[in-house]
Amino acid sequence: xxxxxxxxxxxxxxxxxxxxxxxxxxxxxxxxxxxxxxxxxxxxxxxxxxxxxxxxxxxxxxxxxxxxxxxxxxxxxxxxxxxxxxxxxxxxxxxxxxxxxxxxxxxxxxxxxxxxxxxxxxxxxxxxxxxxxxxxxxxxx
Amino acid sequence: xxxxxxxxxxxxxxxxxxxxxxxxxxxxxxxxxxxxxxxxxxxxxxxxxxx
Numbered sequence: 001x002x003x004x005x006x007x008x009x010x011x012x013x014x015x016x017x018x019x020x021x022x023x024x025x026x027x028x029x030x031x032x033x034x035x036x037x038x039x040x041x042x043x044x045x046x047x048x049x050x051x052x053x054x055x056x057x058x059x060x061x062x063x064x065x066x067x068x069x070x071x072x073x074x075x076x077x078x079x080x081x082x083x084x085x086x087x088x089x090x091x092x093x094x095x096x097x098x099x100x101x102x103x104x105x106x107x108x109x110x111x112x113x114x115x116x117x118x119x120x121x122x123x124x125x126x127x128x129x130x131x132x133x134x135x136x137x138x139x140x141x
Numbered sequence: 142x143x144x145x146x147x148x149x150x151x152x153x154x155x156x157x158x159x160x161x162x163x164x165x166x167x168x169x170x171x172x173x174x175x176x177x178x179x180x181x182x183x184x185x186x187x188x189x190x191x192x
Binding site: 074075076077 | 150153154156157160169172
């Protein structure tokens with residue numbers, strides 16, 4: 001699309017996403033963010049302003065996703081990324097499960113359901129992605 | 142041949158070549174074959190030793 005993956009490298013120690021490694025990458029980030037700032041500063045948050053922000057955010061979001069999917073990485077990078085992301089996922093699932101357990105036990109004590117549906121949906125969405133991934137990988141190999 | 146040049150030819154990062162030299166990473170068969178070929182050797186065992 002617009003940004004080239006060669007301008008960036010994968011974030012390994014500071015969260016998810018990518019960070020620029022060339023001047024083109026820094027210019028790209030500046031240009032991606034600038035319209036959002038200009039719209040916010042120079043136009044009121046009426047319907048048109050909100051639509052402009054949403055459209056630009058979608059364009060940038062899709063381009064960011066394309067960059068992340070095509071970031072250059074060799075076999076060692078792929079293995080390290082897979083292990084690190086798997087570990088992060090297990091920690092997230094553990095914390096979410098503890099959160100649900102706490103909410104369920106609180107609900108039982110209070111007598112009113114207080115379970116956050118977003119957490120439940122997140123866990124089931126992750127499970128669905130895992131099932132689909134395993135089916136795809138089994139058929140591929 | 143420098144590490145960077147070898148990395149560029151076989152399509153990996155210099156860090157991967159360094160890890161290979163320091164025995165901290167086991168390459169895939171394809172990568173081992175590519176490195177062997179670039180170094181002008183005929184068999185993988187001339188470059189890599191199975192321990």
